[in-house]
Amino acid sequence: MLAKVLSSALLGIDAIMVDVEVDIAQGLPQFATVGLPDGAVKESKDRVKSALKNSGYEFPNRKITVNLAPADVRKEGAAFDLPISIGIMAATGVVKSDHLKKYLLLGELSLDGGVKPVRGCLSVAVAAKNAGLAGIIVPEENAREGAVVEGIEVIGVSELAQVVEFLNGERPVIPCVVDVQQLFRQNLDHSDDFSEVKGQEHAKRALEVAAAGGHNILMIGPPGSGKTMLARRIPSILPTMSFNEAIETSKIYSVMGLLDRDRALVSGRPFRSPHHTISDIGLIGGGNTPKPGEVSLSHNGVLFLDELPEFKKHVLEVLRQPLEDGKVTISRALTSLTYPSRIMLVTAMNPCPCGYLGDPLHQCSCTPVMIHRYRSRISGPLLDRIDIHIEVPAVKYRDLADRSDGESSAAIAGRVELSRNRQLERFKGTKVHCNAQMTPRFIKKYCEPDAAGQKMLEMVTDRLGLSARTYTRILKVARTVADLEGSETIRENHISEAIQYRSLDRKTI
CATH class of the missing domain: 3.30.230.10 (Ribosomal Protein S5; domain 2)
Structure with missing residues (x-):
């Protein structure tokens, strides 16, 4: 039988x-x-x-x-x-x-x-x-x-x-039906809003640019300056997920058994913030029985690494491939598995071990050797893959005492959505979804600055000795700044703003 x-x-x-x-x-x-x-x-x-x-x-x-x-x-x-x-x-x-x-x-x-x-x-x-x-x-x-x-x-x-x-046909069972639109609406409400952030207008603008183009970002500032607070509000300004993105992200959570039984769909952008003691397998995925790591659980969302230099160096280095390819490949003797990892990497660090380098109100107790050793924990190739570096200074009393609300996440998200729509129209029919994913062919086609912009870029590249990867990052960010402004041409002011978002490179002038 x-x-x-x-x-x-x-x-x-x-x-x-x-x-x-x-x-x-x-x-x-x-x-x-x-x-x-x-x-x-x-x-x-x-x-x-x-x-x-x-x-x-x-x-x-x-x-x-x-x-x-x-x-x-x-x-x-x-x-x-x-x-x-x-x-x-x-x-x-x-x-x-x-x-x-x-x-x-x-x-x-x-x-x-x-x-x-x-x-x-x-x-x-x-x-x-x-x-x-x-x-x-x-x-x-x-x-x-x-x-x-x-x-x-x-x-x-x-x-x-x-x-x-x-x-056997003896007991009919009514199939389960869910309202997909209702599931989408359940996850669209964000408890954190940018209107709650006091001051830090420069940092807010940088995060808006990062969200608009899907760029990776590094925030450098002393303890208490609001780096984590800013990072946790990034999902509130990111574009709404499409149904295909929601299904793809939900499949990862379903495989891990992390899907909410009541909601049954991840329709909001994921935000993952692993502790700095995480292992490389926990971050990337793998193990005896291969499973997705934090970088895949952040797919179509944000991976936030706070206190970046405190992560083990070999753990940070394994991020290089998924940041470039948007996927993680884990090979075993019997099979090879691929997990998606199209993420926006958001990182934060102190300027030095004590955290007060350059702070006018606190004395820095670190020696130059200590500062160099601290920053060298982040390799050059990894920094090259981070499009935007910004300084987040301590918030002044005047800003803290201000009772008025800042610009809301909804207002910022509206501009980000318009910028992303321009990018989707530009890259229609390709595998590129935003400016950060542009390949050299698209950079050459869509990131040609005007004469004044070219002159400024040439001067800065020669003075700073920028790598080829850093040069392309500046062009990508400038393209996003132009999209936020609704400009098809990359002008000198767009290049200038993009250069301002490379603070670690400017330190070497």
């Missing part, structure tokens, strides 16, 4: 179809699982046996072989419990096989027959839709997550008996 049930396995943030084949033959009682299963999959035989018996079904006392195809892909987790149990009952004739070709099954079983939630349901729903299936049968807690994908039935179940009755 042979039965086949459709299921799925995760490969990176995507899901692939898996055929769960169950064969029950005469012979000594045995339960064998083949097809490259991990420990959790092998242990499913005990969970399945108890779940069947405690749900009132008979467990066949024969030789049972379960094959998970394709056999060359490693199967992980307990999500195969439900398809294996249904496969056994289909092979014994308890479950009719009519609907097994139409639905994909996924779920972990408890010993009493309950169906527990699993990770990656959103990716599975996308894979099932692409495969042309009628729907998926998943744990009730995962139903809203899968229902975000339109055009496919998502059947949420809470116990094994409910699945059996549904497949």
Whole structure:
């Protein structure tokens, strides 16, 4: 007696179809699982046996072989419990096989027959839709997550008996439906607003430019100057996520099991702020069982690294590839996984170890050697990949005592949105979404300054000895400044402002 049930396995943030084949033959009682299963999959035989018996079904006392195809892909987790149990009952004739070709099954079983939630349901729903299936049968807690994908039935179940009755046509289950627009609106309200920030107009302008072009930014200033406060308000001025961006980001959170069960969709720009003690695997991803790191959890959002020089140097160096490519590739003996990491990197640091270098009100106690050692923890190649460096001075009493509100995030976001729309129109039909992602071909085409701008750029490049990468960063930022102004031509004032955002380079004049 042979039965086949459709299921799925995760490969990176995507899901692939898996055929769960169950064969029950005469012979000594045995339960064998083949097809490259991990420990959790092998242990499913005990969970399945108890779940069947405690749900009132008979467990066949024969030789049972379960094959998970394709056999060359490693199967992980307990999500195969439900398809294996249904496969056994289909092979014994308890479950009719009519609907097994139409639905994909996924779920972990408890010993009493309950169906527990699993990770990656959103990716599975996308894979099932692409495969042309009628729907998926998943744990009730995962139903809203899968229902975000339109055009496919998502059947949420809470116990094994409910699945059996549904497949046999004895108990109809209403598919889960969610209001995607409502899910979007839930995440659009930001608790932090730029109107709460006192002073720091220069820093606010730099953050507006960074948000408008998707540029990486480094803020340098003494303790208490508001660097973290400014960084936490950046998502409030970033453009609204598109549906495709929301799905792509939500898939990462779904695979990690971090997706909110009530909201089921990450529609607001992510903001991640890992501690400086994080490891390279925690930041980039990987491990024995590869998982996305903080840089992928920040996809389409902001990765904020506070106290940048305190991070281990080798941890910071692994950021170089994802900042350039917008993705992280993790290679293992059996497979190679790619996680998206298109992020806006926001970093902050003190000017020196004590934090008060250049502060007129505090005495700096650091020697030149200490300052050099502190700053050398950040390599030149990494700094070259950060488009904007700005100084954030201590806030003066006059600004702190000012009772009037500053410019709101909504007003700044309006200008950023207009600038991004210009960029999307400019790069229509390409893989570039904003100015920060421009390749040399696009820089040559769209970043040609006028005569006065070229003269200023030539003079500054020669005086500072800028690298080729820094030169292109200035052009990209100038392009964004021009877009905020609504100008198609990059003028001298745009170049001048872009140069002002390279404070670490200007120190070497």
